[in-house]
Amino acid sequence: MKIALTIDLGGYFFSIDEDAYEELKSYLNNLEHWFSGEESSSEIINDIEVRMAELLRARLSDSRDVITIKDVREVIEVLGVPEDIAGNGGKESKGKSGSSGSHRMYRDPDKRILGGVCAGMGAYWRIDPLIIRVIFLALIFAGGIGIIIYLILWIVLPEAKTTAQKIEMRGETVDINTIKEAVKSEFEKVRKKMNM
Amino acid sequence: MDIDNAKAQMRKGVLEYCILLVLSVSSCYASDIIRQLKEVKVIVVEGTLYPLLTRLKNSGFLSYRWEESQLGPPRKYYMITEAGRDYLKELDNEWSSLVESVNLIRKDIV
Numbered sequence: 503m504k505i506a507l508t509i510d511l512g513g514y515f516f517s518i519d520e521d522a523y524e525e526l527k528s529y530l531n532n533l534e535h536w537f538s539g540e541e542s543s544s545e546i547i548n549d550i551e552v553r554m555a556e557l558l559r560a561r562l563s564d565s566r567d568v569i570t571i572k573d574v575r576e577v578i579e580v581l582g583v584p585e586d587i588a589g590n591g592g593k594e595s596k597g598k599s600g601s602s603g604s605h606r607m608y609r610d611p612d613k614r615i616l617g618g619v620c621a622g623m624g625a626y627w628r629i630d631p632l633i634i635r636v637i638f639l640a641l642i643f644a645g646g647i648g649i650i651i652y653l654i655l656w657i658v659l660p661e662a663k664t665t666a667q668k669i670e671m672r673g674e675t676v677d678i679n680t681i682k683e684a685v686k687s688e689f690e691k692v693r694k695k696m697n698m
Numbered sequence: 699m700d701i702d703n704a705k706a707q708m709r710k711g712v713l714e715y716c717i718l719l720v721l722s723v724s725s726c727y728a729s730d731i732i733r734q735l736k737e738v739k740v741i742v743v744e745g746t747l748y749p750l751l752t753r754l755k756n757s758g759f760l761s762y763r764w765e766e767s768q769l770g771p772p773r774k775y776y777m778i779t780e781a782g783r784d785y786l787k788e789l790d791n792e793w794s795s796l797v798e799s800v801n802l803i804r805k806d807i808v
Contacts, residue, residue: 582743
């Protein structure tokens with residue numbers, strides 16, 4: 503079971519998976535950010551939202567009426583990332599940085615063994631997660647405190663779900679370029695999986 | 699320099715001209731413009747169209763009207779203005795002379 507949300511995009515209602523919603527929201531936020539210096543930026547974003555709604559509607563059918571993250575990513579590929587859309591010289595093409603340099607600890611779902619706590623800590627401190635796993639194992643054998651610490655961290659630390667969160671986890675600046683790189687590498691991963 | 703980027707830049711340069719050409723025939727809904735531009739492969743990512751439409755509109759070369767649609771919310775139909783037609787004429791001349799210039803150079807080489 504997954505949680506689905508209802509959104510109004512370009513005058514249409516959609517049911518959308520939670521992760522797909524996050525992806526969509528971060529894309530639209532990036533667009534907004536990118537065009538923020540532009541006269542009538544809200545008009546441009548509105549027009550793009552309308553087009554997005556049309557493209558998403560075309561993907562739905564009677565047997566499938568919830569937007570998935572795959573739909574969102576494919577539509578973004580059709581529409582282009584903000585850099586491609588706006589990047590024709592001038593102030594936009596310099597790449598405005600987003601929430602710069604924020605650095606948070608998350609659980610890393612991509613490299614997890616259990617809950618992704620050690621992988622997330624490794625990403626945060628930029629060290630091999632193996633070192634942290636060894637420390638945790640040592641703490642478990644030395645009286646079991648490791649298990650409790652691990653469980654607490656599992657509960658407390660949020661999972662890095664969106665691309666922006668994954669970048670934040672590694673402490674890189676969240677801007678268009680890093681997001682683009684991260685999304686690209688995720689596409690590659692998916693592509694490799696499909697080939698296998 | 700990679701070839702895809704060079705190609706994309708070349709096509710992007712004439713995008714504005716192509717939008718005005720499409721609209722000089724009849725007023726269009728943005729998605730119809732995209733379809734026509736895609737057929738001739740002038741546009742790579744769809745999103746590039748929208749900032750251009752808005753900039754052309756702000757410069758007074760395009761205007762739009764809202765039209766009711768059977769399929770959903772009202773749609774924005776873009777049309778070319780008189781100033782837009784003059785602007786297009788200039789671009790027409792420029793395009794012809796550009797093609798001529800490039801062909802002259804190519805002839806010398808090939």
